[in-house]
Amino acid sequence: MTKKCGHVAIIGAPNAGKSTLVNALVGQKVAIVSPKAQTTRTRMLGVALAGETQIILVDTPGIFAAQRRFDRAMVAAAWDGAGDADMIALIVDGRAGAGPKVEKILEGLKDRPERKWLVLNKVDIAAKEKLLSLTTKLTEKCDFEQIYYISAAT
Numbered sequence: 566m567t568k569k570c571g572h573v574a575i576i577g578a579p580n581a582g583k584s585t586l587v588n589a590l591v592g593q594k595v596a597i598v599s600p601k602a603q604t605t606r607t608r609m610l611g612v613a614l615a616g617e618t619q620i621i622l623v624d625t626p627g628i629f630a631a632q633r634r635f636d637r638a639m640v641a642a643a644w645d646g647a648g649d650a651d652m653i654a655l656i657v658d659g660r661a662g663a664g665p666k667v668e669k670i671l672e673g674l675k676d677r678p679e680r681k682w683l684v685l686n687k688v689d690i691a692a693k694e695k696l697l698s699l700t701t702k703l704t705e706k707c708d709f710e711q712i713y714y715i716s717a718a719t
Contacts, residue, residue, distance in 0.1 A: 570619040574647035576674075577656035578666035579627030582686040586656060586717035587611045587624040595624075623650060627666075652680040655707075659691035659714070663702050675707040683709040689716035 575583045588594050591611040609624040625647070647653050655674060657667055674681060683703055688696060700712060 569617060570621065571651040572621045572623060572649055574623045574625060574650035574653045574679075575656060576625050576647055576653060576670065577627065578658070578661075578664075578670065581627065581656040581658045581661075582717040583627070583656050584609075584624050586684070586686065586715070587622045589717050590620070590622060623647070647677070647679065650679055652682065653677065654682045654684050655703075655709075656684045656686050656717075657699075657703065659685040659688045659696055659699065661687075662695070662699055667703070668706075671703065671706040681707060681709050682711045682713065683707075684713045684715060686715055686717050688714045689719055 575587055577583050587609070588611070590613040592613070595609065595611040611622045611624060613620040613622055653674065655670065657663065663671075683700070685691075685696060685700065696714065703709075704712070
């Protein structure tokens with residue numbers, strides 16, 4: 566029997582474009598988007614439809630090195646959002662690259678059993694010559710089934 570519904574957790578560093586991507590895939594604004602980091606504070610659900618298939622998208626807070634209890638709760642919510650997922654999509658800001666925040670996420674992601682996709686976002690404003698080396702760096706640290714280059718905003 567063909568699977569008609571699946572859960573996809575959208576994870577990444579703050580301001581990578583997770584909520585923008587969820588809104589684009591759902592086709593309407595279901596997640597708040599702003600230039601301010603940590604706008605998404607709890608996991609949000611959106612449903613994208615493709616023919617007779619439903620994709621439940623779990624928009625998660627940005628993952629970062631949290632110091633305060635509230636921040637730690639947001640990061641825990643992000644990883645918890647990935648817990649029930651059939652697949653995890655790591656969204657990376659193609660312009661910002663793979664800094665310490667992304668490195669930390671890759672460490673937590675690499676041994677997880679779920680299928681993993683890498684989505685490089687903001688490629689419309691990223692330096693094109695750096696995208697391939699960024700992709701190589703990220704795929705050396707984690708085994709991704711698919712890699713996508715997108716602009717969630719456009």
